[in-house]
Amino acid sequence: MSLMRDRLDDVLRAGEAGGLHAVVALRGGRCLLEYYRAGEDFAWGDSLGVVEFGPETLHDIRSVTKSVTALLYGIALGDGLVPAPAEPLLPRFPRYPDLAADPQRARLTVEHALTMSLGLEWREDLPYHSPANAEIAMELASDRHRYVLERPILEPPGNRWTYCGGATALLGRLIADGTGQSLPEYAQAALFGPLGIDRFAWMTGADGVASAASGLRLAPRDLARVGELVLGGGAWNARRIVPAAWIRTMLQPRLPTGWGAQYGYQWYLESIGGHRLVAGMGNGGQRLFVLPELDLTVALTAGNYDDPDQWRAPLTVLEQVILPAMA
Incomplete structure (x- = not known):
């Protein structure tokens, strides 16, 4: 972990991952890297000022909500x-x-x-x-x-x-409609509760309906836990939460995106460094990376909302900090 932290410090000093707020990387359920720093943040369009991020701090995950x-x-x-x-x-x-x-x-x-x-x-x-x-x-x-x-x-x-x-x-x-519960209520009962996630927020639109597209706020540790569930084929801590058949179906490539990745059911599918990559992606640099061949899950949050280069910070951390340590 210390080597990865040193590499991350080097990347940050070089200005190559500006706006980064947090990283949690897990391999085989074991923490490889956990990092937090202060930064300006927003909840949707509302400024939160400069936030001192830590393990319990909720963060917009924006369109990772879709996944x-x-x-x-x-x-x-x-x-x-x-x-x-x-x-x-x-x-x-x-x-x-x-x-x-x-x-x-x-x-x-x-x-x-x-x-x-x-x-x-x-x-x-x-x-x-x-x-x-x-x-x-x-x-x-x-x-x-x-x-x-x-x-x-x-x-x-x-x-x-x-x-x-x-x-x-x-x-x-x-x-x-099918469950008779609001999206946050069903998420708590069917997903977050079984995963041991007891703190989250789900923002709503003007109609009071929780945004399925971008409204979820999670702590990075808990976002990584969602990735561990996908890595485990829908099971976590020997408990079946999502049907294994759905995970397989959900992650089948269906259509090409505009930049070369494939799209499944609300998840992006591509490869990096010769390894299969499954990803949830959100505005500002929010990422949930799952690399099945490496037994690796990486959750990243950042504050680069609406920045054309918002992809740079999470990809730099993955490519220059985490993947080199997998050798």
Whole structure:
């Protein structure tokens, strides 16, 4: 651990991982590196000022929330509470009969939401403080689910991956409807409680609905524990939490992203240093990396929100600090 800490200190002194707040790296359940530092932070758009981060400090994980939502979907599916991926989507939203009557929208399935391939107009390439950003507009809408489902149709569903927090919002609604619980309530009962995670926050939009796309706040240790669950094929401490079949299905590559990675069900799939990499990624440099061949989980948090180079800090720590110690 001391060698990795020295390498991390060198990287930070060189300015190659600016904005980094915390790193937790586990191998085979054993802590390899745990690091915290002070930094300016936000909860969504609200400034928290300079925060002295530590093991118990909650942090936005932004869109890594999507990957957690996929785990919750798999748990609910295993209990028969939500529709299978191949099932049509709009019958699960009966209060929108006008949308269901559209034959093009009627082609939408749950899998199209899981893979972000709805074929609807959706722009999240604008700053997340702007209401022109589709996710922010969704959070401000009086009915987030209608907002998503009535977006203009651009192409047939299933053709192409397009980053879409609205797709995850639909999954969150299916979970809430199927379980009879809010997303945070179900997460506590079905995932966080069994993992021994007793502190989290889940932010809501203007409608009071927890954001399945980006609202979760976790301590980095607990985020790493989620990664350990994925690494264990859905089991943790010899307890089955997520069906193993769902983990396998969730992590199958389905569609290419715009930068070369593949996308499964709300998780990114690529390789690094010749090793398979499974990742949840969030704005600002939030990352959950799982490398099955190395029995390695890495959780990173950072404050580089909306920065075009936000990817740099977590990738630098992984490539220059953690992976060299795996030799």
